[in-house]
Amino acid sequence: MPYRRRLTLFVLFFSCLVAVAKDKKKVPLPVYVLQAHTVWVIVDPSAGVDVKDPNANRIARADVENALAKWGRLSPVTDLSMADLVITVRKGNSRLVQPTVAGTPINTPPPVIAQRTDTGINAAGRAGPPLESSDPHPQMEVGSTQDMFVVYRGDPNHDSIGDPLDSAPVWRYMSKDALESTGVPAVDAFRKVIAESEKALAAP
Numbered sequence: 707m708p709y710r711r712r713l714t715l716f717v718l719f720f721s722c723l724v725a726v727a728k729d730k731k732k733v734p735l736p737v738y739v740l741q742a743h744t745v746w747v748i749v750d751p752s753a754g755v756d757v758k759d760p761n762a763n764r765i766a767r768a769d770v771e772n773a774l775a776k777w778g779r780l781s782p783v784t785d786l787s788m789a790d791l792v793i794t795v796r797k798g799n800s801r802l803v804q805p806t807v808a809g810t811p812i813n814t815p816p817p818v819i820a821q822r823t824d825t826g827i828n829a830a831g832r833a834g835p836p837l838e839s840s841d842p843h844p845q846m847e848v849g850s851t852q853d854m855f856v857v858y859r860g861d862p863n864h865d866s867i868g869d870p871l872d873s874a875p876v877w878r879y880m881s882k883d884a885l886e887s888t889g890v891p892a893v894d895a896f897r898k899v900i901a902e903s904e905k906a907l908a909a910p
Contacts, residue, residue: 735903738859739876742790745780746860747771749812750796751871762797763812766885770795770855773890777897789860792870795885795892796854853884855892 747770749763756762770793771782783789857877858870877899884892 734899734906735877736859737907739791739857740900740903740907742780742860744783744789744860745774745791745793746783746786746789747774747793747795750794750854750856751813753796753812755812756797756799759797759799762799763795765887766795766797766853769885769887769890770893773893777893779897779900786861786870791876792858792860794854794856794858794871796850797885798850798852798854798882850880852880852882853886853892855879855884855896857896 747767749767753763774780774782780791786792855878856875858873858875860870877896879892879895881891881895884890884895
């Protein structure tokens with residue numbers, strides 16, 4: 707009899723835990739991501755320059771900036787101090803190991819980025835100090851065969867958080883052709899996860 711009573715109490719207790727777990731809202735992204743308005747897009751500083759396709763990462767960055775500007779929710783900016791979020795991009799290819807050139811200022815000189823205005827998308831030059839020192843040298847790089855789109859928290863309040871890339875990423879998306887200029891699937895996936903997060907927060 708005492709055994710059955712203990713078993714019944716255990717079942718009730720476990721059921722309560724399950725009920726509590728079900729009541730918790732699943733929010734894929736932190737609230738500060740949902741409240742973000744500005745984003746700084748850069749090439750992953752650890753990425754080398756592909757000797758066979760040296761502009762691949764620069765083009766991917768420009769495509770991501772344009773897709774974000776067309777979306778209109780996040781405005782691309784030109785410096786960390788203005789950014790609520792930081793996004794790094796990195797193109798993959800069919801080779802896990804490949805020769806690249808390291809130590810190049812891949813995020814400078816300033817390319818042209820898109821800014822949404824009342825009359826459409828206007829171009830603006832990138833400002834700010836270089837992210838890398840210039841010391842080009844060959845290397846063998848081991849990387850992913852998939853495109854990478856990684857989101858970090860920025861430093862819009864000048865809180866001196868240090869390099870945001872030293873922190874754990876907020877969200878990561880890896881997929882073949884995730885940074886393709888047609889549609890930029892990584893940006894589309896980011897839009898969807900933001901929408902899911904907002905829906906989860908709004909749920910009773």
